[in-house]
Amino acid sequence: MEALFGRGRGLMAWREVIDELDPGVERIIGTLSGLSDRDLRAPSALPGWSRGHVAAHIARNADSLWNLLEWARTGVKIPQYPSLEARNADLDAGAGRGRDELIEDVRATAARFAEQARTMPEDAWNAQVTAMQGWPHPAWYVLYRRWHEVEAHHVDLAAGYGPADWPEPYVRWALGRTLTDMAALPAKLRGELAGHRITATDSGESADLGWAPGGPEASGSGRALLGWLSGRSDGVGVSLRPDGRLPVPPPWPHETAGF
Numbered sequence: 001m002e003a004l005f006g007r008g009r010g011l012m013a014w015r016e017v018i019d020e021l022d023p024g025v026e027r028i029i030g031t032l033s034g035l036s037d038r039d040l041r042a043p044s045a046l047p048g049w050s051r052g053h054v055a056a057h058i059a060r061n062a063d064s065l066w067n068l069l070e071w072a073r074t075g076v077k078i079p080q081y082p083s084l085e086a087r088n089a090d091l092d093a094g095a096g097r098g099r100d101e102l103i104e105d106v107r108a109t110a111a112r113f114a115e116q117a118r119t120m121p122e123d124a125w126n127a128q129v130t131a132m133q134g135w136p137h138p139a140w141y142v143l144y145r146r147w148h149e150v151e152a153h154h155v156d157l158a159a160g161y162g163p164a165d166w167p168e169p170y171v172r173w174a175l176g177r178t179l180t181d182m183a184a185l186p187a188k189l190r191g192e193l194a195g196h197r198i199t200a201t202d203s204g205e206s207a208d209l210g211w212a213p214g215g216p217e218a219s220g221s222g223r224a225l226l227g228w229l230s231g232r233s234d235g236v237g238v239s240l241r242p243d244g245r246l247p248v249p250p251p252w253p254h255e256t257a258g259f
Contacts, residue, residue, distance in 0.1 A: 017143040018117050020169060024150040025110040028058060031159050032103050040099055045158040045232075049095075054156050055102040056094035060087065061149045062109035064132070065142050069116045072127035072139035080132040087132075117143060135255045148174065148253055155232045163227030175200060175222040177256070178229050179207035184257030185250065192247030193218075200225055217241045 032040075032055060040052040049057075064080045064087075071078040081087040094105070125140045151170050154161045179198060187194055190209050197211035200222040211217070217240070220228070224237030228249065235246040 014140045014143055016169075017147055018114070020167065021117075021143070021146055021150060022110070022114060024147070024154070024167070024170075025058075025106065027161065027165075028055075028150065028154050028157070029103055029107060031154065031157055031161055032099060032106065035099060035159060037098050039159070040102065041096070043158070045156045049091075049156075051157050051159065052095035052097065052102060053091050054153055055106060056091050056097075058149065058153050059102075059105040059109040060090055060094070061153075062106075062113040062146070065146050065149075066109075066113050066116050068129040068142050069113075069120060069124075069139060071129050072124045072142075073116075073120060075127070080130070084132070113146065133255070137256060138259055141256065141259065144173070144177070152230055152232060163223055163230075163233050166223065166226070171223050171226055172203075174230075175203075175226045176205060178226060178252065178254070179205055181254040181257045182209060182229070182250075183207040185209075185254060189250055191250040193249055196247065198225060198229070216244075218246065 035051065040055065041050055043049070044051045044054045046054060067078040068080055070076075094102075097105075120139070125138065127139050128136050129139055129142070130136050131145070147170060151166055151174070155163065179200075182190070182193070182198070187210055193209050195210045195212070195215055197206060197208050197215065197217045199206040199217060199219040201219050202221045205222070218225075218228075218238055219241070220238035224233070224235075227233030228235040228238050228246070230252045231249065238246060240246055
């Protein structure tokens with residue numbers, strides 16, 4: 001039976017994600033192609049990272065998730081990254097390259113990842129691998145993790161692509177997962193959202209984060225909510241009842257609540 005991963009209208013077969021990744025990478029390449037080498041040295045939306053850092057990370061992430069698929073394929077444990085320090089050193093080393101070199105890196109590593117995914121043996125997809133943060137998941141969830149990286153980090157380039165440009169299938173899946181995973185967070189990890197209810201006005205999906213009747217509720221379209229909850233917008237399109245300052249969401253994405 002084909003595994004589905006999402007909730008509500010966000011249900012999506014993981015195999016479909018493979019065909020969503022290539023167009024997402026091509027959109028990133030289109031954005032990078034419009035930047036100069038000087039533009040790539042400018043700050044991104046991520047503190048302490050230039051746009052070059054973001055582009056280098058998109059490429060190195062493809063390599064790191066390739067490692068996890070290779071682990072699943074061969075049964076030989078391969079960590080996503082050798083260490084956090086090694087990952088950061090690779091980003092610093094690659095961030096200062098020219099535009100064309102960064103574009104080629106993003107393109108080539110994405111193609112290598114896609115080839116790995118499309119040629120995986122059927123029985124390897126359910127093998128358990130481990131994220132850099134230490135939590136285990138089946139190999140097929142690597143595809144969803146890559147989807148987050150492609151779409152969220154495109155926004156982080158701060159070069160004209162935003163949550164309004166995310167493809168609808170991504171919004172449907174990612175919002176459902178975000179709400180499910182946030183609801184499963186321990187109260188101490190919910191940060192300022194503890195005690196709130198989050199509701200998507202277009203789909204009806206919601207998450208109660210320790211909410212009680214009469215408690216604060218944040219609502220908006222699924223796209224607006226995902227932009228806010230992922231830290232990729234300041235909450236434009238999200239309303240809070242009772243009125244007040246929108247709370248700051250906890251770090252995203254979250255460890256997944258079951259498979």
